[in-house]
Amino acid sequence: MKYFLVTALKNLWESRITSFFTAVTLAVAFGFLGAYLVVFLNIKGAFSAANEKFPLTVYLSDGVTAAQMDAIEGRLSSDPLAASVGYTSKSQALKDFSGSDQEEGDLINSMGMNPLPASFDVGLKAGGAPGSAEKLIQGLKSMPGVEDVQYLQEEAGRLKNLFNSFELVGLGLGLAVLIGVVFISYSTLRLAVLRHASEIEVMKFLGSTRPFIMGPFLAEGALQGFAASGISVGFLYVTVRWVETSKALPTLSGDVHFLPPGVWIGLMFAGTLLGFTGSFFAFFRSLKM
Amino acid sequence: MIQFYHVTKSYGGPRPAVSDVTFQLKKGEMVYLTGPSGAGKSTIIKLILCAEEPDDGQILVAGRNVARLRQSDIPGLRRSIGVVFQDFKLIERKSIFENVALSLRVAGAREEKIREKTDSVLKALDIYKKKDSYPLELSGGEQQRAALARALVKEPVILLADEPTGNLDYDTTQIIMGIIKDINAFGTTIILATHNRELIEMVPRRILHIEAGVVTE
Numbered sequence: 001m002k003y004f005l006v007t008a009l010k011n012l013w014e015s016r017i018t019s020f021f022t023a024v025t026l027a028v029a030f031g032f033l034g035a036y037l038v039v040f041l042n043i044k045g046a047f048s049a050a051n052e053k054f055p056l057t058v059y060l061s062d063g064v065t066a067a068q069m070d071a072i073e074g075r076l077s078s079d080p081l082a083a084s085v086g087y088t089s090k091s092q093a094l095k096d097f098s099g100s101d102q103e104e105g106d107l108i109n110s111m112g113m114n115p116l117p118a119s120f121d122v123g124l125k126a127g128g129a130p131g132s133a134e135k136l137i138q139g140l141k142s143m144p145g146v147e148d149v150q151y152l153q154e155e156a157g158r159l160k161n162l163f164n165s166f167e168l169v170g171l172g173l174g175l176a177v178l179i180g181v182v183f184i185s186y187s188t189l190r191l192a193v194l195r196h197a198s199e200i201e202v203m204k205f206l207g208s209t210r211p212f213i214m215g216p217f218l219a220e221g222a223l224q225g226f227a228a229s230g231i232s233v234g235f236l237y238v239t240v241r242w243v244e245t246s247k248a249l250p251t252l253s254g255d256v257h258f259l260p261p262g263v264w265i266g267l268m269f270a271g272t273l274l275g276f277t278g279s280f281f282a283f284f285r286s287l288k289m
Numbered sequence: 290m291i292q293f294y295h296v297t298k299s300y301g302g303p304r305p306a307v308s309d310v311t312f313q314l315k316k317g318e319m320v321y322l323t324g325p326s327g328a329g330k331s332t333i334i335k336l337i338l339c340a341e342e343p344d345d346g347q348i349l350v351a352g353r354n355v356a357r358l359r360q361s362d363i364p365g366l367r368r369s370i371g372v373v374f375q376d377f378k379l380i381e382r383k384s385i386f387e388n389v390a391l392s393l394r395v396a397g398a399r400e401e402k403i404r405e406k407t408d409s410v411l412k413a414l415d416i417y418k419k420k421d422s423y424p425l426e427l428s429g430g431e432q433q434r435a436a437l438a439r440a441l442v443k444e445p446v447i448l449l450a451d452e453p454t455g456n457l458d459y460d461t462t463q464i465i466m467g468i469i470k471d472i473n474a475f476g477t478t479i480i481l482a483t484h485n486r487e488l489i490e491m492v493p494r495r496i497l498h499i500e501a502g503v504v505t506e
Contacts, residue, residue, distance in 0.1 A: 003394060014382065202378045205338060206439075207368030208395040209361075 008219035026228030034236045058120040068145030079272040084123035104139040185278020225275020227267040290478040296346035306332040308502040319479040324499040327393040330482035371440030375452035386420040408443040430461030
């Protein structure tokens with residue numbers, strides 16, 4: 001292993017100009033993927049917050065019993081889609097309504113009764129299974145004590161569709177980067193294999209096994225992929241920190257987050273693996289053994 | 290140690306590179322494979338190294354039938370054979386020490402053993418003081434001694450030398466032939482391909498003459 005790494009580092013140093021430009025090209029490709037992931041994860045966070053702004057409201061009948069209310073609350077609390085459940089009594093609803101609209105409030109007060117229903121306000125989690133909100137609503141509607149269920153489906157649905165489209169774009173971008181990185185590694189390492197063809201021939205005559213000959217080339221590809229993904233992750237980190245603290249972008253400042261450790265470590269691992277894969281193909285294509 | 294039975298190999302030309310070749314070499318024997326350029330000497334060496342497959346016939350090397358060897362067994366066979374080429378085939382970007390050590394490295398030897406054996410063979414071939422130099426910094430004779438060191442460090446049972454003195458002057462040729470004679474005296478089986486009659490006069494041994502792909506004694 002030490003021999004493979006030392007030989008790979010020597011190879012990279014000997015062709016340092018090519019290695020540098022390859023690493024930069026790969027870093028740009030990873031940079032696109034990393035930037036997408038930053039935007040995607042930040043939008044996902046924003047979407048989750050926005051979903052809380054489209055709560056599901058369960059209006060209760062005036063004659064609802066305590067047992068029915070407990071059953072409804074229990075049903076809501078146990079549903080995996082519910083992020084939060086809050087209760088608004090009839091009197092609280094009136095108080096809130098009067099506070100928000102003085103004129104309408106006065107009109108209701110003049111009626112001598114409270115026509116506003118008690119309700120449960122349910123905050124929903126983002127990224128639930130398709131149709132899960134609809135299923136919850138249907139279940140609630142059939143429960144005794146439930147007058148009506150309101151959910152701003154259209155707005156939430158539109159936002160979700162937008163999010164799904166963005167996910168698809170990411171999938172396409174990820175695939176393009178994957179192919180691009182493998183191709184770049186493949187092309188660079190193929191040249192390296194051809195450059196060392198006579199050396200490889202000598203190694204074969206000395207009795208080298210295929211893995212022994214391949215080792216330094218695979219390590220070279222993996223090191224390039226690792227360096228490139230490392231550069232792109234570092235560059236992204238600096239950029240995100242700059243956006244966070246920048247006074248030039250006041251609307252974004254403080255709201256943008258860098259990739260979670262699992263994601264950026266995964267990105268670097270993927271870079272290493274793709275570099276390795278590219279050089280593996282280069283070896284077999286360039287040197288039939 | 291090496292047996293050829295009616296071996297034929299063709300590259301698609303008007304005549305086979307070697308045609309119906311039969312010969313045997315006992316353990317510790319040294320033979321010259323002589324003949325003009327293009328006669329088929331290098332093909333015989335490649336066949337022994339499994340770098341080429343015969344179209345017909347059987348080849349036994351160190352008791353193994355090379356036609357029946359699996360691809361994964363070939364490196365093992367090659368590790369028991371030392372090879373020296375006319376153009377040395379030293380790796381230019383590796384030091385002399387690293388070139389010689391590579392023979393042991395490919396066999397998975399431990400670093401300690403590699404250092405010990407490589408230093409020892411470099412000293413025996415009087416090239417130790419050049420161990421940190423690179424091939425292109427050495428004279429032709431020194432390069433050939435380094436190539437011999439690389440072939441011998443793994444203590445091969447067979448040594449194949451393809452025109453080992455082809456690029457060397459008379460004095461250096463004498464030194465290299467002296468080393469080869471000593472190696473043979475230690476029991477290594479040697480095939481030395483050459484078209485230089487002077488070598489045979491320096492160290493007289495059995496001769497296999499090959500011409501137009503046909504071997505005669």
